[in-house]
Amino acid sequence: QLRFDERDSGTPWAPVVWQAKTRAHVLFSGGHRLAASAFLPLATDDPLFSRFPLPEKTLVLDLTARGIPTEVSEGGFGLAYVGKDSVAGQNRMGNYRQELFCGDTPLVRVRYPARGYLRTVRSVADENSAITFGVEDRRVDSWAEVEKASLQGYFQFDWANAEVRVASFDRKSGQLQTVPALRFGVKDGMRYFFLDVPEELREEGQYYLDAARGRLYLIPPKEFGRVPLYLSHTKDALLRFDGASFIRWLGISFAYARGSGVCIFGGEDVRFEGCRFFCLGYKAAFIGCQTRPAEHRTDRVCNGGYRHVLQSCDIRDTAFGGVYVSAGNRETLQSSGVRVENCEFERFARVGKCYFFAVELSCVGTIVRNCRFHDAPHSAIWFDGNDNIIEYNEFYDLLG
Numbered sequence: 001q002l003r004f005d006e007r008d009s010g011t012p013w014a015p016v017v018w019q020a021k022t023r024a025h026v027l028f029s030g031g032h033r034l035a036a037s038a039f040l041p042l043a044t045d046d047p048l049f050s051r052f053p054l055p056e057k058t059l060v061l062d063l064t065a066r067g068i069p070t071e072v073s074e075g076g077f078g079l080a081y082v083g084k085d086s087v088a089g090q091n092r093m094g095n096y097r098q099e100l101f102c103g104d105t106p107l108v109r110v111r112y113p114a115r116g117y118l119r120t121v122r123s124v125a126d127e128n129s130a131i132t133f134g135v136e137d138r139r140v141d142s143w144a145e146v147e148k149a150s151l152q153g154y155f156q157f158d159w160a161n162a163e164v165r166v167a168s169f170d171r172k173s174g175q176l177q178t179v180p181a182l183r184f185g186v187k188d189g190m191r192y193f194f195l196d197v198p199e200e201l202r203e204e205g206q207y208y209l210d211a212a213r214g215r216l217y218l219i220p221p222k223e224f225g226r227v228p229l230y231l232s233h234t235k236d237a238l239l240r241f242d243g244a245s246f247i248r249w250l251g252i253s254f255a256y257a258r259g260s261g262v263c264i265f266g267g268e269d270v271r272f273e274g275c276r277f278f279c280l281g282y283k284a285a286f287i288g289c290q291t292r293p294a295e296h297r298t299d300r301v302c303n304g305g306y307r308h309v310l311q312s313c314d315i316r317d318t319a320f321g322g323v324y325v326s327a328g329n330r331e332t333l334q335s336s337g338v339r340v341e342n343c344e345f346e347r348f349a350r351v352g353k354c355y356f357f358a359v360e361l362s363c364v365g366t367i368v369r370n371c372r373f374h375d376a377p378h379s380a381i382w383f384d385g386n387d388n389i390i391e392y393n394e395f396y397d398l399l400g
Helices: 138-142
Strands: 002-005 016-019 026-029 031-034 059-062 100-102 121-124 132-134 150-153 162-170 175-179 191-195 206-210 215-218 229-232 239-242 247-250 252-255 262-265 270-273 276-280 285-287 309-311 314-318 323-325 339-341 344-346 359-364 367-369 372-374 381-386 389-391 394-396
Touching: none
Parallel strands: 002 239, 016 247, 026 252, 239 262, 247 270, 252 276, 262 285, 270 309, 276 314, 285 323, 309 339, 314 344, 323 359, 339 367, 344 372, 359 381, 367 389, 372 394
Antiparallel strands: 031 229, 059 215, 100 229, 121 132, 132 175, 150 162, 150 191, 162 175, 206 215
């Protein structure tokens, strides 16, 4: 993480400028670049060889042998989730897992079914334990370790998805139990799918990360060997500003972090112009943050500073939303002067499907203007506060 404070500030007449050299591509990366040549054919003595359905097409990379750390993730996320709900010290639910990207494209964490959903049946909600429901698809019986899989789905309401771990699976009755309990419980007929099942690694661009053994398994995408691969690593935001002011970032890309691209606290007039934020495990930018972690919305204390700007930026394939603004003063109604203008937001709720917005405002006097929002399963903008202006924006392919 690169950090800035008031000592790194410019002045209104002489801002500090970070700019890509003419015709150069500058990337701030939070991931490990993986060489295609480091992936090897799957050997018959590999501990998981017998579990992969297409061993002849499956490649493996020993991350531990190359000094690339992996982390076993035990948590979950989502509005319905009741476990630990913070990531990277940013006081919100986020993507705690490492992900694999091919260039600017997220690859697919192996799931079943590969497309679409299964449906809950014989559901039981016990307020003192995890949810329980039946699995009618008997393909699950062929999996060696159902208990090591995760689930993602909408277990009670279509506006509250969550990811949880499988606690147990009774092969005789077909009943599955999850951990932890979910805030809203479960009912029949709701959508879900399995994640991290080696027996379902079947399609190009799918991967399975065995974090405990430090091994990455992949069915190569078509671009394999021609486009670089990255495994996300950095949990914190790539850039953090604490009281820094008058700094410009021009034409620079930010990608492959498990956390966000940028966090700004206090200060004034930090600008990002013509930048790209993509393939991030949380948001593109935080401008301020909430001060009550257990609440979904902020309180009236806004610490994002003043007159920060995102201008003509591309925000794509972020996991849990795009830009969050908590700035200005809710008590005195002093305007934040923050502007988000002429930006494009695409696939900004890639992992968290509900209540992760392209732009989320809890502030005073922020402008969102001339932006384009598309290709996401829920809403594009959430706002509360005072004197905010949202105008001349384009919205399509949302609420799918």
